[in-house]
Amino acid sequence: xxxxxxxxxxxxxxxxxxxxxxxxxxxxxxxxxxxxxxxxxxxxxxxxxxxxxxxxxxxxxxxxxxxxxxxxxxxxxxxxxxxxxxxxxxxxxxxxxxxxxxxxxxxxxxxxxxxxxxxxxxxxxxxxxxxxxxxxxxxxxxxxxxxxxxxxxxxxxxxxxxxxxxxxxxxxxxxxxxxxxxxxxxxxxxxxxxxxxxxxxxxxxxxxxx
Numbered sequence: 001x002x003x004x005x006x007x008x009x010x011x012x013x014x015x016x017x018x019x020x021x022x023x024x025x026x027x028x029x030x031x032x033x034x035x036x037x038x039x040x041x042x043x044x045x046x047x048x049x050x051x052x053x054x055x056x057x058x059x060x061x062x063x064x065x066x067x068x069x070x071x072x073x074x075x076x077x078x079x080x081x082x083x084x085x086x087x088x089x090x091x092x093x094x095x096x097x098x099x100x101x102x103x104x105x106x107x108x109x110x111x112x113x114x115x116x117x118x119x120x121x122x123x124x125x126x127x128x129x130x131x132x133x134x135x136x137x138x139x140x141x142x143x144x145x146x147x148x149x150x151x152x153x154x155x156x157x158x159x160x161x162x163x164x165x166x167x168x169x170x171x172x173x174x175x176x177x178x179x180x181x182x183x184x185x186x187x188x189x190x191x192x193x194x195x196x197x198x199x200x201x202x203x204x205x206x207x208x209x210x
Contacts, residue, residue, distance in 0.1 A: 003027045010057070013040045015065055017079075020046035026053050026089070032060035039065040039074050042082035042111065050076065052089030052118075062096040062104070071099030072107030072136060073127065080141040082111035090119045098127035103136035103169065104155075110141045114148075121153040131159040132169035132198065133185060145175040152182045159189035165198035168207070176208040 001023035004010050010030055015038035018024075024040075037060050042048035057075075067077045073096045078084040084106070091104050101107045104120045107127070113135075120133050130137035133152035138145045152166050163170045164187040167180060177197065187193055192201040197209070 001025055004030070006030065007032055007035055011035055011037070014038045017041040017043045017067065018048050023049045025051045026055040029056045031058055036061045036063045037075065038063060039067060039072070039077035039107065041067045041077040041079060042084040044079045045081035047083035049085045051087050054088050056090040056092050058092040058094070060091070060094045062094060064099040070101065070108050072101040073098035074103045074105055074107035074136065076106045078106065078109040078111045078113050080110045084109065084111065084113045086118060087116040090121065091123065092121045094123045096123070096125045098136065100128050101130045101136040101169065102127035103132045103134055105134050107136040108139060109135060109145065110139045112144045113142070114146045115150055117149045119151045119153065120155055123155040125155065125157045127159060129159050129161045129163045130169035131157055131164045132167055133157050134167045136169040138168065138171035138173055138175050140172040142173040145171065145173065146178065147180055148178040150180045152185050154183070155185040157185070157187040159193065162189050162191035163199035163201055164189040164193045165196060168198040170199050170201060171205050171207060174206045174208070176210065178210045
């Protein structure tokens with residue numbers, strides 16, 4: 001496993017697709033002030049595990065990554081057949097701005113994605129469409145998406161065109177939220193948005209909330 005305790009350590013993984021079975025752990029709180037970050041990707045049929053060990057990443061400016069050229073911003077990206085597990089992490093005072101899609105944890109996910117014990121706090125998420133506080137676009141080749149014990153607090157989500165939600169932007173495949181909360185957060189868009197946990201586009205797949 002990789003243990004990260006510095007801005008340089010986290011930046012090392014910016015815009016990379018990691019080897020199969022990679023495990024990354026945070027060993028300290030990290031202040032990313034002044035740094036731009038592009039998503040770490042779980043590749044095609046490859047797995048990535050990121051354990052924040054209850055540490056905080058703060059002041060990170062998340063920008064559009066080059067993975068799959070889809071124009072997404074998020075800390076992580078998951079390719080078809082990939083497995084992304086992110087847990088025990090606090091992200092504070094981050095901005096995530098995507099050319100098209102954006103979320104703080106992932107802007108665009110396919111494959112298997114599981115987010116556990118994550119808090120997004122005092123963040124600002126923006127893009128054109130499918131914009132969410134936690135995850136932007138759960139794409140049609142997604143096999144499974146689960147967010148459990150996740151919180152979005154004092155966070156602003158805005159899509160300039162359509163489809164915004166405080167937790168999920170848009171899920172093209174069924175998704176599950178377990179014990180997730182939203183506090184003092186807003187989602188706005190000119191269309192398909194009522195300020196709820198996900199957008200209101202009727203073309204979406206089922207969302208199970210437990």
